[in-house]
Amino acid sequence: MHKRTLALLVGLGIAGTACKDSTSVPDLNNISAETALANGLTPTVLQLLATGLVNASRSELDGRYLVFTETMARDFYRLDNAENRYITELIGTAPADYSAFTGGGAFTNMYVTVRSGNTILNNLASATFLSPAEVSATKGFVQTMKALSYYRVLETRDTLGIAFDVNHPVNDPPAQFECKPNVLAEISALLDSANTNLVAAGAAAFPFALPSGFSGFNTPATFAKFNRGLKGKVEVYRALPQGNRTKATGTAGFNAAIAAINASFASPSAPMNLGPKYTYSTASGDQTNPLADANIFLNPFVGDSIQAGDKRAAKIFPVTPKTLSNVTGRYKGTMTDPSGALTQPIPILSNAELLLLRAQAEIGLGQFAAATADINAVRTADGGLTPYLDFVDAASAIKAVLYEKRYSLLGQSAQRLVDLREYGLLNASAGPGRSNGDIFQSVLPIPKSQFDTRNVTTITPACP
Template identity: 30%
Template sequence: MKKTFLYIPLLAGLLLTNSCSFFELEAPNDPNNPSLGSVSQNASRTQVQNLVTGLESRHRDYVFNVTMLFGAMGRELWYLNASDPRWQTDWLGMNGRTATVNMFQYLPTYQNPYFAVRQALTVIESVRNTNTFTEQEKNAVSGFAKTIMAYQYLIVAMGQYENGMRIDISDPQNPGPVLPLNEALTQIKRIVDEGNTELGNGGTGAFPLRLTSGFTANGFNTIASLRQMNRAIAARLAVYRQDWQGAVEAVNNSFYSATGSLDAGPAHTYGAPPDTFNPLFFVPNANVTTMMVVHPSVLRDTIPGDLRVRNKFLRRTTPVSVTSDGTPLSGQYQDRRFPLNTSELKFIRSEELALILAEAQAQLGNTEAAVAAINRVRTAANIGTYTGAITRDALINEILFQRRYSLWAEPWGHRWIDLRRYNRLNAENVDVTLDRGTIFRQLARPQAEINWDDYIKTR
């Protein structure tokens, strides 16, 4: 993917710059990174196309840190790295460490989503302020950008949680306030719903600009299919807001099908340089000491014959082992989902939507519909139909268990978020015995954000 986008600094990096002309726009030296002024008024179709391609690239920049860090905190996986023990000591909270502003390599989970949001805002401004697109086309492009914005905002919300987050970052010199979690989620819902409405006003045919194969090859190259993707993201948001009826409605209007492939969904794409490789790909059985490995508790709790375990986990000939703070950590299994380092990576799939539907129906008391959705996943995994109790609590336990294996190491960190949603971030559900770690509830608010607010108070 050609990286063609604007590099607009984010809040967490503002105070790290000493230049007095930090906010001044300079004449571009790189045609792949034009100035904001050059595209904010009467941009050409080519310029807007480049911005949309750049948005797709920004859209995937969260994958490594969010998947690895959120996954480690939920003990889906360990990211073992012998060259720098902080990947273990800090991320796992070993020996009493906490999630502080000095936590190693956590800032990309905050900054990278905001970079994508800023790119989306630039897309919207550019397409709205040009005469080279029809009104329908403008709606389609803006609706797509707002859909990606909602997805990215939700990453920040899940990492920051009770710290709250900023939604209004349209003016880097005058950002909006930090909103409490519930208010932030309400604003994200507004954005994703606006995206759906604008896509609905964007015509009935193909999307007016080129998208990568992560969209087109997976059937997301029309206005109608992009609206279905929008509703899938809305469904994920709805369960986080405990809007159970909203979740059912969103799934019903998404690309989920009761009979279609559970792997259906849009994807991030990767390629050889100058593009970037899939950050979750690791060479099978490579003789290395840097590797994402399956957490031992995931393997311990499997159901015999589960095809997800067979298809996702590769038993290594030699474990990957490191020692951090005197504690040995060893991973016998690695990820086997990606045949190549250029393999695409689905960022939301039909299998998640099936389990969102099951959870929402269980919470609404529609047990028959909940069991049907559960069995859709269980049958595909070759573990038979559900035979447990038909109570809300029993069904939620089952759904969380199935999400643990269906959504393992998806580019999100579902396990950590799921356990927190149900107040289960405790030793009974998060196994820290092997790593002597800490169970984190949320990440720290970046120091630069704190400094920024202090600066505003005294300005």
């Protein structure tokens, strides 16, 4: 069975025990959840569901989540003569259309992953072949992947809120949208619950195999380090006040972020690209890297602003300029060049990102010497640049950490959009937009389908 088919099946809450090529099984394109799980959660079905969960998570990093958010963050331009809305609706003079592929994008895929995870959790009681430790390991893995998906959809909607309590039958009323601070708190709690389960698994192995991109993070004990890294990331953004109004966790949140990152795989002496990754291939039925797209250019500011001698300039190269919808692309990146990017992995969370997140927490606490050390660890290893002297003020330190994040994490996630938004820096200083006006859109709208499902014209997130 092709991985794409499996991801779709799992996203609908269904899966099978063998591939369609076998003449002894039904057509898996039409199999029901009841048929797949008729005999409970067997070892074969659990493996298929776990593989499908990871594949669904990988599918979140499509041409919408990555390209839309990196365009809004002034890193990318997708200049497609056949589709100018990548520019006009993302860095235009009006918000993205909530009924279009732009405004409605980077949303459904994340909930497909959450539903995939819930399918596993809801059927664990039938997995009589699992030991208590293996049950804990499975819960911890699934809960962590769900938390990652919730966080990604929140990255794109921010203060508009998202639906979190979605583990209900499909015929139940739609889940209520909740405000950003509450959702961040729920994601944080979900990660803690996941970590408790991973620790409870002890020395047990996962009762399923993970893809090669999880090498080094494919046991409950090592995967817990990824969990703690993700927890640290969430805590940094819980602590920052922008968009969290009176619910920012502040000092306590920054301390929680540092504690979590210290329990992760973050290390200034480890390779900066250490961490789990999504892998891609050109094999039949598999997925190629979604950024391998000849229409993707870099925002000129990315190429013009890199510091002299920065080794990361090797990822950026000049091209014949192309202009569309009042923007001009003059650079491209190796991460989008189809000649080499088709099978290039995309990090889920890297050592470099964790060190820079810890620096952000340290800046929030006024611990400038510690922040400088973490920034310099990335700056010298990834960039080959002269280390900074200790910072003495937050503004300079934030500027430095955002520079390192831009060039070390380019094209990997929505992190730059989130940072610019959280620090109130999503403006002309971030990079050029359209020459005829730019509203510096910071979020994608709630998709029209969510209003239609609820039969409402407005959605106000609950924020008790």
